Amino acid sequence: MILGQLSRGGAGVRVQRYLLPGSWQGVRGAAVAAGEPLVAGEPREPAVKTQIPGPETKRQYEALSKISPCQSVSVFVDYDKSIGNYQVDVDGNVLLDAFTQISSLPLGYSHPDLISAATSQQNVRTFINRPSLGVFPGADWTQRLKDSLMPLAPPGHTSLTTMACGACSNENAFKAIYIWYRSKERGSKDPTPEELQSAMVNQKPGCTDYALLGFNGSFHGRTMAPLALTHSKAIHKVDIPTLDFPMAPFPMYKYPLEDNVAENEKEDERCLARVEEIMHEYKNKGRPVVGVVIEPIQAEGGDNHGSNEFFQQLQAITKRNGAALLIDEVQTGGGPTGKFWCYEHFNLPESPDILTFSKKMLTGGFFCKEDFRVAQGYRIFNTWMGDPGKVILLQEVLNVIKRDNLLQNTVVSGDILYKGIRELENRFPNVINSTRGKDRGTFIAFNGKDAATRDAIIANMKQKGVQLGGCGDAAVRLRPALIFQPHHANILLDRLEQVLKEF
Amino acid sequence: MILGQLSRGGAGVRVQRYLLPGSWQGVRGAAVAAGEPLVAGEPREPAVKTQIPGPETKRQYEALSKISPCQSVSVFVDYDKSIGNYQVDVDGNVLLDAFTQISSLPLGYSHPDLISAATSQQNVRTFINRPSLGVFPGADWTQRLKDSLMPLAPPGHTSLTTMACGACSNENAFKAIYIWYRSKERGSKDPTPEELQSAMVNQKPGCTDYALLGFNGSFHGRTMAPLALTHSKAIHKVDIPTLDFPMAPFPMYKYPLEDNVAENEKEDERCLARVEEIMHEYKNKGRPVVGVVIEPIQAEGGDNHGSNEFFQQLQAITKRNGAALLIDEVQTGGGPTGKFWCYEHFNLPESPDILTFSKKMLTGGFFCKEDFRVAQGYRIFNTWMGDPGKVILLQEVLNVIKRDNLLQNTVVSGDILYKGIRELENRFPNVINSTRGKDRGTFIAFNGKDAATRDAIIANMKQKGVQLGGCGDAAVRLRPALIFQPHHANILLDRLEQVLKEF
CATH class of the missing domain: 3.40.640.10 (Type I PLP-dependent aspartate aminotransferase-like (Major domain))
Incomplete structure (x- = not known):
């Protein structure tokens, strides 16, 4: 199904090549290896409708800048529509998010188990009665x-x-x-x-x-x-x-x-x-x-x-x-x-x-x-010494990591990403170099040949529907959530290939 | 009703004296002036069942100290039972809280409007999709x-x-x-x-x-x-x-x-x-x-x-x-x-x-x-640059402050507290002094004659069902929530009088 989707986008051939056979384990292994999303309701692929930032982001930027410094704002996000690995902005652009709020979303957007935890009557008093944990836990x-x-x-x-x-x-x-x-x-x-x-x-x-x-x-x-x-x-x-x-x-x-x-x-x-x-x-x-x-x-x-x-x-x-x-x-x-x-x-x-x-x-x-x-x-x-409301959510995150075997997912997806980018580096050595993060899950980066190239790669990837981050002088960093699966890795690699070809 | 309750505790006479006539305003003015609680379901008075800290707090302290430094812990709190101005600890002690988590609870515990805001399906995605506000608001x-x-x-x-x-x-x-x-x-x-x-x-x-x-x-x-x-x-x-x-x-x-x-x-x-x-x-x-x-x-x-x-x-x-x-x-x-x-x-x-x-x-x-x-x-x-989940709760707090005229409530309750403590200072000048905070709402403090006296006042007040805070060398500070009403002020003053008499 995912393959079919991607084929329509002209990239179906590449997908199989990046799939690692045999190394998947865990309860949901077979389904996930076949490309089913861990988070139900995820879009199947990115969909970019406007230049990014789009007109609605620009409008909201004007409004926010009147009351708060916001020069660093990239886009305004519709968090009600964002789900799993996909961030939806206020212009309706659907991006595969491999930056995830500067690496701070363990399970992507609106994960159903977190929604359950957040709306549980059992937990609500913890969310509103924030204690001074050092005195009144x-x-x-x-x-x-x-x-x-x-x-x-x-x-x-x-x-x-x-x-x-x-x-x-x-x-x-x-x-x-x-x-x-x-x-x-x-x-x-x-x-x-x-x-x-x-x-x-x-x-x-x-x-x-x-x-x-x-x-x-x-x-x-x-x-x-x-x-x-x-x-x-x-x-x-x-x-x-x-x-x-x-x-x-x-x-x-x-x-x-x-x-x-x-x-x-x-x-x-x-x-x-x-x-x-x-x-x-x-x-x-x-x-x-x-x-x-x-x-x-x-x-x-x-x-x-x-x-x-x-x-x-x-x-x-x-x-x-x-x-x-x-x-x-x-x-x-x-x-x-x-x-x-x-x-x-x-x-x-x-x-x-x-x-x-x-x-x-x-x-x-x-x-x-x-x-x-x-x-x-x-x-x-x-x-405050922290916030028990965040620990309730963390407990749920940890349950999901175990249940869905997400560290293994990260190893498998990371291996696909690393090998794929290394291959692209070999094909486009004058555009990117220094791919790093082998055996470090999805914590992967590579350099543009210079800062301007790096910036252009990130901007062009965004325009093709993939959110990445920059770091250092000329590096592109991948910081997806733990639910970033092999089929997401393949989409990222496919878009990266397209971008690199255009240089 | 409240008067009756207090009378049974032997303090009914004092209550009237601390009530300010005529200065109450606002939608709920009459009811509140008559001593009805702003938060439904509040206990009518403190109830202390054990020495504080009680045996269950001590048991939990032992358990927590094995994994986390917790020398500053006062009591473990049952936040599911705490409501309004009343904090209930794990030993079932019900304390009128005039310290409110080091002055950080605007509406006390489990305020119904905050419960509504926290459980609203409209808000849940904001609680779990914490953004990097500087980049993706x-x-x-x-x-x-x-x-x-x-x-x-x-x-x-x-x-x-x-x-x-x-x-x-x-x-x-x-x-x-x-x-x-x-x-x-x-x-x-x-x-x-x-x-x-x-x-x-x-x-x-x-x-x-x-x-x-x-x-x-x-x-x-x-x-x-x-x-x-x-x-x-x-x-x-x-x-x-x-x-x-x-x-x-x-x-x-x-x-x-x-x-x-x-x-x-x-x-x-x-x-x-x-x-x-x-x-x-x-x-x-x-x-x-x-x-x-x-x-x-x-x-x-x-x-x-x-x-x-x-x-x-x-x-x-x-x-x-x-x-x-x-x-x-x-x-x-x-x-x-x-x-x-x-x-x-x-x-x-x-x-x-x-x-x-x-x-x-x-x-x-x-x-x-x-x-x-x-x-x-x-x-x-x-x-993160903050947390929109907290701003959702703040919006509700501000709505309640306006609707229930809580600044005026704070002025009225503060005036009762200030005048009452000044009077007690006059009666017990060798125990407390330097009452301060006139015309500063409930932001009131007084000194014990020395640090040991101050510490004893706080400990004895707790044992009589009122939570206060210390500050500086010898000060007792009052930091109640904005829902601290005249009848709560009277309970506090009554207990303080009892404590001071015992010196």
Whole structure:
């Protein structure tokens, strides 16, 4: 049926080629492999009716811009009509969405199981009685955490703190690092009276001179502390005061990886040596690096990958220097790489010390090892400490991921996408290059030959009915939902081929 | 009816005394003045069955503490049973709640109009399809903002930015200030190439040396920038790195105000002189104070009030020094002072430059004057930029505030509370003092004679069925919902009298 649809569009021949035989598993395996959508009622293919942005988006843009800055708006969306992997805009354009609200929709639009959860009379009071979770948690809160987030804790992580968003998760995870380090230094978890008094007026010893180490190309959020560790786009940072937090280079590999092994190993060594140097430099100037903060894949910064060996050695260096390793899974977490957390791909000897999450997890928060659990109340705290309404929805997301075997779906669809784009890269080497994300589910990217080409690819793909995202200087990133199936991958590849042919 | 109930509790005599005759207005005026609850199904009075915390809270605490730090937990709450002004805990204790989740529930628990809004099929897709509002706003987004938040914009404020929480609202409002100031300095809204490049690596000129000025006793949130301006409790700040943001004294008045006029005027002068001094000091050391950040009433820091003249002169000093005035209405906003925004009490010659909000507003965000609107996309931005699901609930809250005349309710109930507590202060001057919040709705506080007394008052009030909050060194703060009616005020006063008698 899907094949038939696509044939009418002139692309039927390609579809079979991208289907992986035999690797599908799970309850709905056969049906899904045959191209039936996981979300009933999904359109069968994109349908673009106007230039995008269309006239109704332009009209609404004018209206919104009168009351709110909105230069970054792409289109206005009809969320009542959007379903599954398909986003419908106010001009009636139906786009296959492989960007999914900056990678934050785990199950696409209007998933029926989420609609059920949201309209259940059992849940409604949780949606409207938002508690101050740190003081007045609900009767069901502990069980909800046990049923949802705790089974996802990295091995050795005994402590969970919920937060509302990714930046806030990082901000508070950083505090857990400072407090852990300072407790070690003073030999006690309790601050001294002198520390308490001086902290009140932003003075030492209460306010510490600690530094965190970030990486070139990183993105950790827009509030002040994560922003000081963010080095992906100047527009995020310009005009804003910052902190003396050092920046190490992140490996910039040559692709294809298999043809550049020796050179990429040297790149790892260069970056790791610099990490160690910086830690010594900052120790010597009285600003010890107490934590190393890193994304498993630098997403906003260009989908930059580090090798397993890079992460393993980074963990060793961090540990040797007495610092903590925080892995920021805000964009990578929740399944898009084919494992629930991306760091699981790295075969680390032990878990990172802290793992932060948000986006596809719907709630923000962080897991940490017992040593990083803060001993006193109100130190890591805010009014809401997250939102149980989001955890109810997360529970349903996790049920659907298990029931529909969505990590496996992501592995299969990702493999189709990766192989397909690699093939297109071989055919159009002067337009795109550096396809990356092999064995990382649908967390895939490639570069345009330059920024203008990248921008044109994204614009032209949109006009052909596929929503993609940009990142870094010249990268196109794929960030579909976990319900992005092989037949969606084939549509994307088909449209990409059309676009690349036109260059 | 309520009187009868209270009489059975032995307190019927006092009730009449606290009722204000004649000042009630509004559609439901007569019924409400007669003591009928605005929220049907509310209990008629508190009912305490166990020592608080009770055995079931203790059991749940043990379970939660195994997976999440929870030293700050007071009780576990049965949100399905909590209604209106009454919070029901898991041990079946029914408390009149005058703290309302750290002042964040505008309409108390399980308000029927919010239940309707949350279960409406029309709204469900907004609750589950959370957009990236900066890129893909919904078809109804502009109209929702026009119908809800925009009518609340301070005069001259043409720009609204939504955010998820209070800290994030402040973080991003600060950015609007930096960008505004820097644009003035360089004579252009667009950063130079040199600024863009240096910002990427945390260097000048791209990263500025700007400072914001905060006040002793202030609270603006827990992420890094607001935390640097926060000076209310050491436990918020200790062990955490900070910024060189200066702190000015906030007026600490003697009460009753009418007996200490001259002294309090001098206190204003002292604080304002220091503000001006600091601005000159920081300009001279190359860290100009580009913004002054202040709460209209310092809540977390002890419910410290500044006079209208203090705020008027602060605005003049700020303006004279070329800086921006940001008023942080996160706790005061949304009606508890009897006006929608607390700053409206101050008769300022013009609006503050920026106003931030959250808590009772359900969504965070900020309003600002046109000059503070950022001209380029993605500078003030994050994945979600708030949550339309919260704005749907806010719309309903605003409808109910209007329909039920809740600002007037807050004025009337607040007047009863203020006069009642002043009377109790006169009767028990060795136990409590410094009642404050006259003509500020229910935003009222008083001090215990010391911290231990304050803590005992709160604990004993809880045991008698009334939930209050602490703040500052020795203050008790009242933060009820907008549906807190005269008969609730009388119950609170009755219980407070009982508690004070026992000292």
